[in-house]
Amino acid sequence: xxxxxxSRTRERIQEAALELFAEQxxxxxxxxxxxxxxxxxxxxxxxxxxxxEELVASLLQPLTDDLDALLAEDEAAGDxxxxxxxxxxxxxxxxxxxxxxxMLRDLPTLSEFGVVERIVDWRRxxxxxxxxxxxxxxxxxxxxxxxxxxxxCLVLLADTPVDELRTAALDAACAALxxxxx
Amino acid sequence: xxxxxxSRTRERIQEAALELFAEQxxxxxxxxxxxxxxxxxxxxxxxxxxxxEELVASLLQPLTDDLDALLAEDEAAGDxxxxxxxxxxxxxxxxxxxxxxxMLRDLPTLSEFGVVERIVDWRRxxxxxxxxxxxxxxxxxxxxxxxxxxxxCLVLLADTPVDELRTAALDAACAALxxxxx
DNA sequence: GTCTATAGGCCGATAGAC
DNA sequence: GTCTATCGGCCTATAGAC
Numbered sequence: 493x494x495x496x497x498x499s500r501t502r503e504r505i506q507e508a509a510l511e512l513f514a515e516q517x518x519x520x521x522x523x524x525x526x527x528x529x530x531x532x533x534x535x536x537x538x539x540x541x542x543x544x545e546e547l548v549a550s551l552l553q554p555l556t557d558d559l560d561a562l563l564a565e566d567e568a569a570g571d572x573x574x575x576x577x578x579x580x581x582x583x584x585x586x587x588x589x590x591x592x593x594x595m596l597r598d599l600p601t602l603s604e605f606g607v608v609e610r611i612v613d614w615r616r617x618x619x620x621x622x623x624x625x626x627x628x629x630x631x632x633x634x635x636x637x638x639x640x641x642x643x644x645c646l647v648l649l650a651d652t653p654v655d656e657l658r659t660a661a662l663d664a665a666c667a668a669l670x671x672x673x674x
Numbered sequence: 675x676x677x678x679x680x681s682r683t684r685e686r687i688q689e690a691a692l693e694l695f696a697e698q699x700x701x702x703x704x705x706x707x708x709x710x711x712x713x714x715x716x717x718x719x720x721x722x723x724x725x726x727e728e729l730v731a732s733l734l735q736p737l738t739d740d741l742d743a744l745l746a747e748d749e750a751a752g753d754x755x756x757x758x759x760x761x762x763x764x765x766x767x768x769x770x771x772x773x774x775x776x777m778l779r780d781l782p783t784l785s786e787f788g789v790v791e792r793i794v795d796w797r798r799x800x801x802x803x804x805x806x807x808x809x810x811x812x813x814x815x816x817x818x819x820x821x822x823x824x825x826x827c828l829v830l831l832a833d834t835p836v837d838e839l840r841t842a843a844l845d846a847a848c849a850a851l852x853x854x855x856x
Numbered sequence: 857g858t859c860t861a862t863a864g865g866c867c868g869a870t871a872g873a874c
Numbered sequence: 875g876t877c878t879a880t881c882g883g884c885c886t887a888t889a890g891a892c
Contacts (some may be wrong), residue, residue: 517781517783520781520782538696539874630846634842636823640822660815663815663816668683668820714875715876717869726868
């Protein structure tokens with residue numbers, strides 16, 4: 493039976509799940525804990541989500557959709573400035589920073605959702621955009637440090653005002669790429 | 675009853691566990707799977723390790739011991755060159771690269787072992803050694819990108835010969851720090 | 857939409873024979 | 875040192891009342 497795609501209770505379940513996933517990990521969080529936080533019972537969750545897997549996937553989707561769209565855009569644009577590209581990547585990651593944090597910290601759990609393959613693909617395409625398709629190890633290392641560093645800054649400097657954080661993270665990432673002036 | 679600290683079977687259990695943890699995550703791996711891979715049974719594992727937790731902790735200990743020792747040395751030395759410091763950090767992480775990979779990818783699971791607190795402490799002390807104790811956000815971002823990037827290179831360029839990998843990773847990390855020549 | 861009750865499975869861990 | 879057998883617990887998921 494078709495249930496509405498959004499409802500207040502459904503959103504509250506997603507919010508509580510995301511909080512608990514961030515606090516203690518995805519695999520370590522049971523449906524019972526999510527239900528308890530909302531003073532519901534487990535079967536109530538199953539009214540809104542067909543399975544635990546569907547709940548997790550519904551949390552990942554907005555970020556993956558935005559990243560796929562961003563990459564398709566930049567690949568179509570042809571000639572892209574590195575700092576602008578990294579800036580757009582930062583903005584998407586920041587907008588979904590709770591889920592971004594999950595993806596950085598909880599990879600083995602999320603591998604059941606094909607997340608690992610998608611992340612590997614994103615990084616491959618971003619690396620191609622940054623240092624070209626046939627880059628040597630040195631160039632690939634610079635791209636890895638730049639891209640990984642952006643994500644690490646998001647997580648580790650989470651309480652910094654976003655403007656300041658954005659500038660600092662982009663400066664460091666561009667320096668790693670070998671573009672000291674940006 | 676005191677069991678020997680090392681034995682061939684004990685080592686084989688640790689090797690099989692580390693393989694499975696790397697393949698599918700720590701929390702996703704049961705004692706039954708580890709026993710099956712060795713054609714043993716669960717109770718045989720309990721002869722060698724008092725609990726699942728003790729098995730995991732025994733895998734983490736060599737890396738944590740080496741990192742603690744390295745940091746104590748560098749903090750005592752006073753004046754340290756950034757590239758040399760990062761080089762020693764790379765060498766320890768590479769020597770224990772299987773466990774290093776676990777610590778980067780499986781943080782929520784390993785948080786039960788106090789690993790998160792230790793990693794946060796290591797990064798804080800390494801950051802202090804690299805950019806000083808009162809660094810601003812921009813400097814801390816550079817240190818985060820440099821340190822995180824080293825680990826990412828270890829994982830993502832795992833099939834690169836170590837000499838080449840070491841040079842490429844250190845070059846990129848030093849560039850992020852703002853020391854382009856090393 | 858939410859509940860009570862429960863099925864069915866895998867887990868970590870232990871008892872006790874060999 | 876390793877086995878068979880088993881315990882108690884928590885999990886995901888479902889049946890069916892309200």
